[in-house]
Amino acid sequence: MKFLIIIPAHNEEAHLSFTLESLQQQSFRDFTTVIVNDGSTDSTPEVIRRFTEADSRFQTINLQKSAHQPGSKVVAAFKNGLNTQKPEEFEVICKFDADIILPENYLQTINEAFQNNPKYGLVGGLLYVEKNGEWVYEGNSNKGHVRGPMKAYRKECFDAMGGIRETLGWDNIDAILLENLGWKEVVLPELQVKLLKVKGSDYTIKPADYYGRYFYFLGLNRFLAYIASSKEAMKIKSLSFFLQIIKAYESCRSQQLELKISKDEQKAINEQRWNALKKKWLKI
Template identity: 80%
Template sequence: MRFLIIIPAHNEEENLPFTLDSLQQQSFKDFRTVVVNDGSTDGTEDVIRKYTDHDSRFATVNLQKSAHQPGSKVVNAFKNGLKTQNINEFDVICKFDADIILPENYLETVETAFKDHSRYGLVGGLLYVEKDGQWIYEGNSNKHHVRGPMKAYRKECFVQMGGVRETLGWDNIDSILLTNLGWKEIVLPELHVKLIKVKGTDYTIRPADYYGRYFYFLGLNRFLAYIASSKEAAKSRSISFFFDIIKAYETCKKEKLELKISKDEQKVINGQRWKMLKKKWLKM
């Protein structure tokens, strides 16, 4: 199988070499990597050139800086990189971040999983972060969900679900849509991917606004959005946090901000959320 790897990068001169070195050190060699330089103002472009000048498997795309909002920015950069390639020449489409370190057997193990299981549509490992000199499991998501920094899609699955959406919540939307189409999302826990920096630290959006917008762009109806908001407020032990999230959600609805999912896809997402709610809370 042949891999196409797209890596969006904005001001990643310190982290990107670790990511690209880990790709060069892979036991599996049949891949092409496109690094999308998204308006970097540091030495990211120079870092990329060191690889593109000496390794034909590496290419680059330079973009003007886009607005730094969670979700849409990174997917916009990803799509710009994807447009430069003929995906019919590849079997696996990867979206990797510019601040991860892959184990040497990452691509090889993912390829084996795809070859051995024809209905595997999305495969990845687990994220680990450094704390007190030790690499520990990040724990920001359940161990059955492939996180955004290390997505590997079977091409047929990627095409069938219409690719990834340029919106907040894209890395949960993909999971729901591909599962609805009969594909499987698989986490390989033996693959430990090191995340060099903590996600979300450079977003300017307030947490309450983030969750409100996230629930809106995920396509949740009002009932499910309010339930999800109450869960986040409970974690923070703050009633005001609940109302702040709701305010952000309702503002999006009032402004009728464009969703990147269809009406039918909204029904699928809400149906899946309702099914999870009944199973976890109502024991149905």
Template identity: 75%
Template sequence: MRFLIIIPAHNEENNLSFTLDSLQRQSFKDFKTVIVNDGSTDNTAEVIRKYTDLDVRFETVDLQKSLHQPGSKVVYAFKKGLETQDVDAFDVICKFDSDVIFPENYLEKIGATFKKHPDYGLVGGLLYIEKNGDWVYEGNSNKHHVRGPVKAYRKESFMQMNGIRETLGWDNIDAILLQNLGWKEVVIPELHVRLIKVKGADYTIKPAEYYGKYFYFLGLNRFLAYVASCKEAVKSRSISFFFKIIGSYENCRNRKLELKISENEREIINRQRWEMLKRKWLKM
């Protein structure tokens, strides 16, 4: 299987080389990497050049800095990189971050897993962060969800869902749409990917405004958005947190901000969330 890897990068001079070095060390060699330099003002371009000058598997695309809403910026850069490639020449399409270190068998294991399981549409490893000198599981999501920095899509599944959406919540929308199309999302727990930019536990803390926007752009109806807001408020042990989240959500609704999903896709997402709610909370 041949891999196409797209890596958006903005001001990553201190991290990017670790990511690209880990790709060069891969036991599986048949891949192409496109680093999208998204308007960096530091030495990111110079770091990229060290790889593109010496290794034909590495290319770069230079963009002016993206001025898109949070959550969509990285997808915009990803799409710009994808547009430069002949997708038909590849079997696996990867969206990787520019601040991760992959184990040497990452691509080999991903490829073997896709070959063995033709119904797998999205595969990835687990993220680990440095804490008190040790690398520990990030814990920012359940262990069955492939996180945004390490996405590997089977090309057929990627094309069937019409790619990833340029919006906040894209890295959950993709999994829901793939599931609806009959594809499976699978995490390989023994593949430990190091997230090098983040240290400590504060990484998982998000402001209330973020959650309100997230639930809106995910396409959740008011009932499901309020339930999700309640869950986050319980986790933060703050009633005011709940009201701040729904305030942000309602603000987005009142402004009628554009959704990057179709009405049919929105129905799919709400149906999946409702089924999950019934299983987890209502025991139905």
């Protein structure tokens, strides 16, 4: 299978070379990588140039600087990179971050998983972060979810779900939509991916505002949004945090901000969330 890898990169001079070197060292060789220089003001373009000049599998596109918003900015950059290629020439579409280190067998293992399992639509490994000199599981999501920094989609599945959405929550929306279409999201725990930078460290949005906006753009109805908000607030035992999340969610509702999902997709997302809630808490 032939892989198309898109890597959005904004001011990643400290990390990008590690990501691209780990791609060069892959045992699987049939891939094209597009690094999207998303308005970088550091030496990221020079890092990219070193690889594009030395290896024909690496290409680049330069974008103008835009405001950093969680979710939408990175997907917009991804789509710009995708538009430079002919996606129909590839069997696998990858969205990788510019601050990860892949094990040498990452692409080969993904390739074999797709070839051996026709219903696999989204495959990835697990993220590990460095703590006290050791690489440990990040633990920021359940082990059955492929995180945003290392997504690999079967092209057929990617097309069926309409690609990834330019919105906060895109990396959960994709998993719900593909499952609703009969595809499977699969994590291969033996693929340990090193994450070099803590996610969200460069966001300007406050945590409560983030969650409120996230639950809105995920398409959750008011009941499920309130349940999700209470779960986040219980983690830090803060009623005020719950109220702040709700305020942000209700603000989005009152403004009727545009969702990047259809009514049918919104219904599918709410049904999936409700079923998960019943299974976990109501034992139904």
